[in-house]
Amino acid sequence: MVLLHKEEQEVTLPMDDQPVMLFRDVTKVYPLPAGDVTALDRISFQVDRGEFISVMGPSGSGKSTLLNMMGCLDVPTSGDIYISGTRIGDMSDVDLTTLRRDRIGFIFQYFNLFPLLNIIENVTFPLMLKTGKGVDPERGKEVLRAVQLDEKLFTHTPTELSGGQQQRVAIARALINNPDILLCDEPTGNLDSKTGAGIMDLMTDLNREGTTIIMVTHDPHIAEYSRRTIRIADGRIVE
Numbered sequence: 203m204v205l206l207h208k209e210e211q212e213v214t215l216p217m218d219d220q221p222v223m224l225f226r227d228v229t230k231v232y233p234l235p236a237g238d239v240t241a242l243d244r245i246s247f248q249v250d251r252g253e254f255i256s257v258m259g260p261s262g263s264g265k266s267t268l269l270n271m272m273g274c275l276d277v278p279t280s281g282d283i284y285i286s287g288t289r290i291g292d293m294s295d296v297d298l299t300t301l302r303r304d305r306i307g308f309i310f311q312y313f314n315l316f317p318l319l320n321i322i323e324n325v326t327f328p329l330m331l332k333t334g335k336g337v338d339p340e341r342g343k344e345v346l347r348a349v350q351l352d353e354k355l356f357t358h359t360p361t362e363l364s365g366g367q368q369q370r371v372a373i374a375r376a377l378i379n380n381p382d383i384l385l386c387d388e389p390t391g392n393l394d395s396k397t398g399a400g401i402m403d404l405m406t407d408l409n410r411e412g413t414t415i416i417m418v419t420h421d422p423h424i425a426e427y428s429r430r431t432i433r434i435a436d437g438r439i440v441e
Contacts (some may be wrong), residue, residue, distance in 0.1 A: 222382045223249040228281035241267040243437040254409040256428035257418045264437040274298050286382050307376030311388040313368045315360040322356050325374045345374040366397035386417040402427045
């Protein structure tokens with residue numbers, strides 16, 4: 203794989219050595235009538251394959267903007283972002299959509315499952331979008347088993363499941379396309395502490411098996427499950 207620098211030099215790195223995510227002097231400025239707001243200010247960091255990272259910071263610190271950048275939902279005002287060696291600033295909207303679909307899995311606080319689809323259909327939906335054709339339900343069952351969901355629930359709809367069960371379905375959906383990175387936005391924020399601990403144990407198991415995880419959280423107890431914490435304040439990374 204090839205990593206392009208600003209100077210357009212090509213540096214070939216072995217797959218295991220290439221960071222799955224690289225931010226280089228990333229700034230995001232939102233122009234507003236009352237004056238420009240700098241949400242991110244020259245952010246630089248890298249995420250290596252297999253890491254488990256938590257992102258913490260007070261409200262308004264830039265966490266949401268950073269998450270949007272990591273998920274290729276927005277592009278920087280200046281600086282460079284690479285996802286698995288691909289510079290997102292050079293990509294079209296179609297290419298960015300494909301990158302998000304194929305390389306990034308998203309887990310949200312509120313699950314965002316389709317209420318009219320059953321659990322297998324929810325999980326396999328991203329794979330159907332990727333292939334453009336019907337998907338073998340066995341693939342969905344395989345991933346659901348991996349997140350330890352009871353098989354008797356596979357044909358239920360999300361409203362028939364508990365919050366913790368719905369989050370397991372959401373994790374399975376995020377994993378169906380074998381993403382390079384799993385982005386988690388307050389994954390236990392809508393769960394009680396016992397259920398949240400079960401979800402975090404599952405995330406820890408996934409990480410041990412090689413999944414790269416970046417998790418935004420405000421809870422220091424949840425952050426303890428990660429191996430590294432990035433703290434952000436006023437749009438900058440702080441120690």
